[in-house]
Amino acid sequence: xxxxxxxxxxxxxxxxxxxxxxxxxxxxxxxxxxxxxxxxxxxxxxxxxxxxxxxxxxxxxxxxxxxxxxxxxxxxxxxxxxxxxxxxxxxxxxxxxxxxxxx
Amino acid sequence: xxxxxxxxxxxxxxxxxxxxxxxxxxxxxxxxxxxxxxxxxxxxxxxxxxxxxxxxxxxxxxxxxxxxxxxxxxxxxxxxxxxxxxxxxxxxxxxxxxxxxxxxxxxxxxxxxxxxxxxxxxxxxxxxxxxxxxxxxxxxxxxxxxxxxxxxxxxxxxxxxxxxxxxxxxxxxxxxxxxxxxxxxxxxxxxxxxxxxxxxxxxxxxxxxxxxxxxxxxxxxxxxxxxxxxxxxxxxxxxxxxxxxxxxxxxxxxxxxxxxxxxxxxxxxxxxxxxxxxxxxxxxxxxxxxxxxxxxxxxxxxxxxxxxxxxxxxxxxxxxxxxxxxxxxxxxxxxxxxxxxxxxxxxxxxxxxxxxxxxxxxxxxxxxxxxxxxxxxxxxxxxxxxxxxxxxxxxxxxxxxxxxxxxxxxxxxxxxxxxxxxxxxxxxxxxxxxxxxxxxxxxxxxxxxxxxxxxxxxxxxxxxxxxxxxxxxxxxxxxxxxx
Numbered sequence: 272x273x274x275x276x277x278x279x280x281x282x283x284x285x286x287x288x289x290x291x292x293x294x295x296x297x298x299x300x301x302x303x304x305x306x307x308x309x310x311x312x313x314x315x316x317x318x319x320x321x322x323x324x325x326x327x328x329x330x331x332x333x334x335x336x337x338x339x340x341x342x343x344x345x346x347x348x349x350x351x352x353x354x355x356x357x358x359x360x361x362x363x364x365x366x367x368x369x370x371x372x373x374x
Numbered sequence: 375x376x377x378x379x380x381x382x383x384x385x386x387x388x389x390x391x392x393x394x395x396x397x398x399x400x401x402x403x404x405x406x407x408x409x410x411x412x413x414x415x416x417x418x419x420x421x422x423x424x425x426x427x428x429x430x431x432x433x434x435x436x437x438x439x440x441x442x443x444x445x446x447x448x449x450x451x452x453x454x455x456x457x458x459x460x461x462x463x464x465x466x467x468x469x470x471x472x473x474x475x476x477x478x479x480x481x482x483x484x485x486x487x488x489x490x491x492x493x494x495x496x497x498x499x500x501x502x503x504x505x506x507x508x509x510x511x512x513x514x515x516x517x518x519x520x521x522x523x524x525x526x527x528x529x530x531x532x533x534x535x536x537x538x539x540x541x542x543x544x545x546x547x548x549x550x551x552x553x554x555x556x557x558x559x560x561x562x563x564x565x566x567x568x569x570x571x572x573x574x575x576x577x578x579x580x581x582x583x584x585x586x587x588x589x590x591x592x593x594x595x596x597x598x599x600x601x602x603x604x605x606x607x608x609x610x611x612x613x614x615x616x617x618x619x620x621x622x623x624x625x626x627x628x629x630x631x632x633x634x635x636x637x638x639x640x641x642x643x644x645x646x647x648x649x650x651x652x653x654x655x656x657x658x659x660x661x662x663x664x665x666x667x668x669x670x671x672x673x674x675x676x677x678x679x680x681x682x683x684x685x686x687x688x689x690x691x692x693x694x695x696x697x698x699x700x701x702x703x704x705x706x707x708x709x710x711x712x713x714x715x716x717x718x719x720x721x722x723x724x725x726x727x728x729x730x731x732x733x734x735x736x737x738x739x740x741x742x743x744x745x746x747x748x749x750x751x752x753x754x755x756x757x758x759x760x761x762x763x764x765x766x767x768x769x770x771x772x773x774x775x776x777x778x779x780x781x782x783x784x785x786x787x788x789x790x791x792x793x794x795x796x797x798x799x800x801x802x803x804x805x806x807x808x809x810x811x812x813x814x815x816x817x818x819x820x821x822x823x824x825x826x827x828x829x830x831x832x833x834x835x836x837x838x839x840x841x842x843x844x845x846x847x848x849x850x851x852x853x854x855x856x857x
Contacts, residue, residue, distance in 0.1 A: 280555075287548055290544070291541075294537075294541050300533065300537070303537055304540075307537075307540045307541060307544055310541070310544035310545070310548065311544050311547065313548065314544065314547045314548050314550075314551045317548070317551035317552070317555065318551045318554065321551065321554055321555035321558075325555065325558050326558045326559075329558075331502075331554070331559065331560050332554065334502065335501070335502050335505075335550075335551075335554065335560060338502055338505065338506060339505070339547060342505070342506065342509045345509075345513060346509065346512075346513060346540055346543075349513050349516055349517060349536065350516075350536050350537075350540060353516065353520055353529070353532050353533045353536050354533065356520060356523055356529045356532070356533075357526075357529045357530065357532075357533050360524075360526045360529050361526060361529070361530075366533075366537070369530050369533065369534075370530075371526060371527050371530050371610075372527065372530060372531070372605070372606045372609050372610060372673075
C-alpha cells in the first residue's frame, strides 16, 4: 500500500516544529545549530515529497533539495567557525552568557 | 539568444565575480604590505567597472536561463544602489581596517561577493535562485560581521546575526517548499499562473507560505518582528560593515519582496496590503521609540534604520505606480544619508573617539565641518526640507494618501516627529553642549573625505533637484508593473 502525500507532509511539519522547538529552547549554540539542521531537513522532505507526488516528470523539487542541503552545509561550516571564534574569546558556547550587548 | 548576448546581459555580475577573484588572487600574490594598500582600490575599480556595465545595459530587458534570471531596468536600479553603497563602504573601510585586521584582501573580496549576491537577488525570478542568492549574501555578511576576530563584540554580533539569519532562512525555505507544493513550480510567473487557476482549497496554504517567506525577507530588511538581530549586529560589527549591512542587504530584501508579491502573488493583493501596512506601522513605531533610549550611536542608527525600513515598506502597501517609485527613490535618499552618518562615525572613531552619543559633545567647536555634515545627514534621515529625505518622505506619504490609507499616513507622520527627537539629541550634543576634549578630530584620509563629499552631494542633489531621478525610476516602475 502506497503512502499518500499527506503522511510525508505531516512528518516534515513535525520535524520542522521539533527543530524550531530546539532552536528556541536550547542554550548551547551547537544545540541551536542542530535544531536549524532539523528545520532544513524538514524542508527537504517537503520538497522531495512534492516532487514525487505532484511533478514526477520535472526535476525541480529534487534540484531544489540538492541545493538546499549543499547550502546548508556551507552555512553550518560558517556557523561552526563563528562558534569556535566565540569560544576562543569568551570560553563559552552558551548563548545566554554571550551578552555584551543588550537593548 | 546567443552566448555573447547572454554574457553581455550578465556583464555587471561577471565584472564583480572577476573583481572579487582578482582581489583574492592579488592578496595571495602580493607579499609586501605596501602593495596590499592597493587592494581596496582594485576592488573599487571592479565596482566602478560593474557600474559602467550597468549604465551600458540601461533599457535592455531579457529573461535568461529558462526564467530564473530577469534582466530589467527595475533590477538595474537596485544593482546601482548596491554597487554605489559598496563603493562608499570600500572607501570608508580603507583606513578603518588598516590597524584592525591582518587579512584585508579577503575583506574586500567578501564585500564584493556580498554585492554580487545583491545584484543576483535583484534579477532572480525563481525560488531556487532567490534562495541561493540570499544565502550568498547572508553567508558573506555573517563572516564580514565577525571580521574583527579579536574583538569579542564583533564575535558576539556575528553569532547572533548568524543564528537569527539561519532560522529565518530555514523558515523562508519552508515557505518556499509550500509554495512549490501548492503550484508545482518554482518560477515566479508560473506560480502566478498556477495560483490563478487554483481552486479555493489551495488558498489555505498560501497564507502560511507567505508568512514563512516574510520571515526570511523581513529578516533581510530588518522589519519587526524579525529585527532583533539588527541592533546587536550593527553595534558589534566593524563600522564599515555596519554601514554596508544598513543599505545593501535591505535593498536586496525589498526587491525580492517586490518580485515575490507583484510577480508571483498578484492574486494575494488585498491580504498583502493589510499585512504590509501593519508590519510597516509596527516597524517604524518600535524602531523610533526604542531608538530614543539608545546611548550608543551605532545602536541608535540601527533602530533608526529599522524605522526607515518601516517607511520604505509604505511604498509596498499601495497598489499604484507611485508607491513603487517613491519606495525606490526613498531607498536612494536613505543610502546617502545613512552611509554619510556612518562615514562620520568612522572618521570620528579613527580619530580615537568613542561610539557613545555623548562622545560627540561639542563636535561643532572641535571640527565644525564634520558637525555640519553630520547635521545634514541626520536632518535628511529625519526628513527636513530641502534635503533628500524630505522629498522621499513626501512622495511616500502622497502615495499612501492617494490610496486612502489615512491611518497609516497619520502613524507615519507621528513617527517622523518622534524620530526628530533622537536625531536632534545628537545635534544637541554636537552644537549646544561643551566639548570634553578640545583638540579637533584628526583630519580624515583622502579616501574617506571623498566618500563623505559624495554622500553630501547625494543628499543635497536628491533634495534640491530630484526630478530626473524620479522620472527615471517611474519609467522603470511602470515597465515592471505592466509586465
